Amino acid sequence: MTPALREFAYWMTRYRHNWRSSAVISILNPILFLLGLGLGLGTLVDATGHAPVPGSSYLAFVAPGVLAASAMQTAFLELSYPVYRALRMGRSYRIAAGTPLEPGQIFAGHLLYVMFRLVTTSATFLLAMAVLGATHSVGSLWTVPAAVLTGLAFATPAAAMAITVQRGATLQLVFRFVIFPLYMLSGTFFAVSRLPLWLRDIAYASPLWQGVDLCRTLSLGTATTTGTLTHIGYLGALTIAGTATAWYCYRRQLHA
C-alpha cells in the first residue's frame, strides 16, 4: 500500500463510525435547502414569470448552485477543524509523522478522503435533484466532477490555514465571515447579473461563483467552451496553489 493510502484508510475507519452524524450536515442540509427554497420559494418565483433563466424552473436554477455551495461547505468543514484537531488535539498527525509517512503523504491521504466525501455527497445530491426533476439531461452528470473541483479549490487552502492557526476559534470566524457569506452571496440563490455593478465584479471574483456557474451551466445545458474553461482554469489554479501551500505548511508544522 502506498503510504498516502494508509492516512486515507485512517480517515475512512473514523468515517465508518461517525458517518451518520456527518450525513446530516453534508447531505440532508443541502437537500432541505433544495426543498425549502428551490421547491417552496420556487412556486412564488415561477408564478410571477421572473425566471432567472428563461425556460427553466427556479428549482432547476437553484439546485446546481446549492450543489456547488454545499461542496464548498463540506470541503471546508472536513478539512479545517479535523486538520486542526489532528495536529493539536487528538494529535493523529503527530503520531503519523512519527512513522515513515512524509508530511506531504499525510496531506495527500487526508485530501483523498475529502475527495471521497465530495464525490459521494455530490452524487447523492444529484440523485435528489433528479428525483425532484431539477436535472435537464445526462449532461447533468458533469456537475459531480465540477462540484468536486469546487470543493478542492476550498479544501486545499483550508488545510494550509488549519494546520497553521494557533486557535480553533479562528477557523470558526473564517466559517462565519468568509464561507457562509460566500454561500449566500455567490449567485447560489439568484443570478449575480442582477446585482449592482460593483457588487457584481466582487461576486465574479469569488471562487464559489466560478463553481456555481460551472455547475449551473453544465446542469442547464447552457455551458460555453470559453466559460467552462475559464471556470475550470480558475478553480484548478486555486487548487494547485492551495496544494502547494498546504504541502509547505504541513512540512513546516510536522517536521519542525
Place this chain on the structure above:
Amino acid sequence: MAALAFINRNLLVYRHTWGILVASVVEPLLYLLSIGVGVGQLVGTLPGLHGVSYPEYVAPALLATAAMNAAVNETTFSAYTRLHEENVYAAILRTPSTTADLAIGEIGWGAARGALSGAGFLAVMAALGLVRTPVALLAVPAAALIGASFGALGLLTMTFLRNWHDFQMIQLFMLPMFLFSATFYPITVYPPAIQIVVRALPLYPSIDLLRGVTLDDIGAPIGYALAYLVVVGGIAWLLAARRLRALLVR
C-alpha cells in the same frame, strides 16, 4: 436574587466572546440580502399581502429566527458545556442557589440573548429602510419572549442529550423548522395537512408575532402567537426545572 446573579455571570463571560453576538446579527443579514433582496427581485409582490415588499416580508421572520437561534444556542450548546464540561452548575449549587434558580437563570439569559440579537437585527432592518413604524420597537420585547420560550424548550432538550453527537438531532429539527415555517413564503403554499404541522411548530407563531408587530398589522394571529409562546414556554420551563433537579440533586 440568585437567577440574576447567574445572568450577570453569563454576561461577564460574553465580554470575551462578543464575536458570537455579532455573528448572530450577521447571519440573518446574509439571508436578508441573499433571499430577501436577491431572490426578492424575482418574486415581486406577494399574493395576499398588499403593498408589502418581499424584503419587508422576510425580515421579521429572520428577526424571529435570530432570537430563536440565539436563545437555543445558549440553552443547549453553552448550557451543556456549563453542565458537563465546565461544571458551572455543580459549583453554583454549592451556594444557596437551587436548581430552580438555575432554570430561571438560563431561561432569563435566553430571553436576554433573544432581545439582544433581536434589537441588533432590528437596527439593521431600520438602516435598510425595512421598518415602517415606531411600533416596530415592540419587536424587542417580542424577541425576548421568543428567547424565553425557545430557551426553555432548548434547556429541556439539553437535559436529555447524552453526548456531542446528539446535537446533530437538534440541527435536524431546527433547520427544517427554519426553512419551512412560512419564513420565505406564505403558508398557503402548502397543502392543508402540512399547514397544520407547520402551525404547530413554535417558530411559526414567533414569525407571525414579529410580522404583526413590524408590519403594523396587529390582529388575531398575535393573540394565538402570544398564548402559544407563553403556554409552551411555561410548560417547558417547569419540565426543565424538574429534569435539572433530577440530574443534579440525587
